Amino acid sequence: MIKRLAAEGFGTFWLVFGGCGSAVLAAAFPQLGIGFAGVALAFGLTVLTMAYAVGGISGGHFNPAVSLGLAVAGRFGWKDLIPYWIAQVLGAVIAAAALYAIASGKPGFEAGGFASNGYGALSPGGYSLHAALLIETILTAGFLIVILGSTSSAVPAGFAPIAIGLALTLIHLISIPVTNTSVNPARSTGVAFVATTDALHQLWLFWVAPLAGAAIGGLIWKTLLTNSD
Template sequence: MRKQAITCEFLGTLLLVFFAVGSVVLAGEYVGTLGTALAFGFVLLALTGSFGAISGCHVNPAVTLGMVCAGRMDPRTAAGYWTAQFAGGIVGATLLFVVAKQVPGLRIKGAFGSNGYGSRSPVGINIAGAFLAEMALTFLLVFVVLAVARRSTVVGFAGVPVAMALAVVHLVGIPLTGTSVNPARSLGPAIFAGGAALSQVWLFVAAPLVGGALAAAVHRLTQLSPAASEPEPEPELEAGPGPEAAPEAEAGVAPVRAR
């Protein structure tokens, strides 16, 4: 099961980068910010339905860190997830690069769906603002995952609020930094974009991890304790002589009254 889970994390992250980041690289001018946000949300929803019951479909090192900090996953398993996620992100970006090279005139160097701040931000957000934005956006995503997940897995309709959260953070974050909230999603494209994209990628690894850890800490403060979440028992009614007591009464045996 552990091998299957790691394979799912590798493949899931690969597909997330290829299709969702691909919506920026290959179709950004056609679909716009809304289309890109929906692409990330819909791809994650599809992946959750495919891999959620096996690995939890984290496909994001910040989500996995949140699970570890929340006490839902041991660090050894998380290390395997992180390796698979970063490898999947790089392979997904490699496949996207191969496809993008077949499009004449498509700009790859310095862009390629990478994240950035300062002159590389659409609104020129500075380094401190970019760090805070990525931390806050990742906080929302990881908090929603922890709220709806069963232990370390997101299955069934629980994938819907997670996908919606990912779409929303992209709507807010694309004008700011291009939206990372996922270190594996940022590293792969930055390798191929090179230059400033690669020199700034540290922020898009560090800030989401801080946001994920913070989400786990806040979730521990807000979640109900097991005792509080259990329904109160129904009050017991005093039992009277029912139909079962009739034979005993006929036999001259006094019925036992419940106390």
């Protein structure tokens, strides 16, 4: 169990450090050319690379919502849910702290939003609470269906990380303007502690919506899209 939790913690660290790092360090400089699409791709690549690196140890969740959705679908033990959540959040917090230590090495650095998620005034496009709630719920449900489908015994083995990484890239391309994209409570929690905005006060939504969406996705898969797995 210790190795599984370590793998989840490190995988979540990589997701937050790589994904949020691309936004905080690279996207802040337009001349480097990473832009909106580059940040989306960075998040997809973090999941793809860690799924291959440590997915065989822990299952490669790196996300409390994914762990919950897999449990709802009968693919993950309920007794392991809280330990996984703790490992994932710790990995995210450590990644945000390391990223802050690097970013603050630049003269004139201000944390600001620090790649955190938000709605209303904290939404990149000024989207409302209900818009944020809907998009985070819908996209997390879709993400779980992709994960469950691509890891099913009915499909060729070994390609799931590619489908999952591309799905996360697509999710970011859709929702960065709305919430700066969460679909992952651990990712939201880590950077919210560093942000100097009201990100912590809005963090509740980025737990509630992804967890609800994951449960919906798990139920859809279990009841409508497969007879057995």
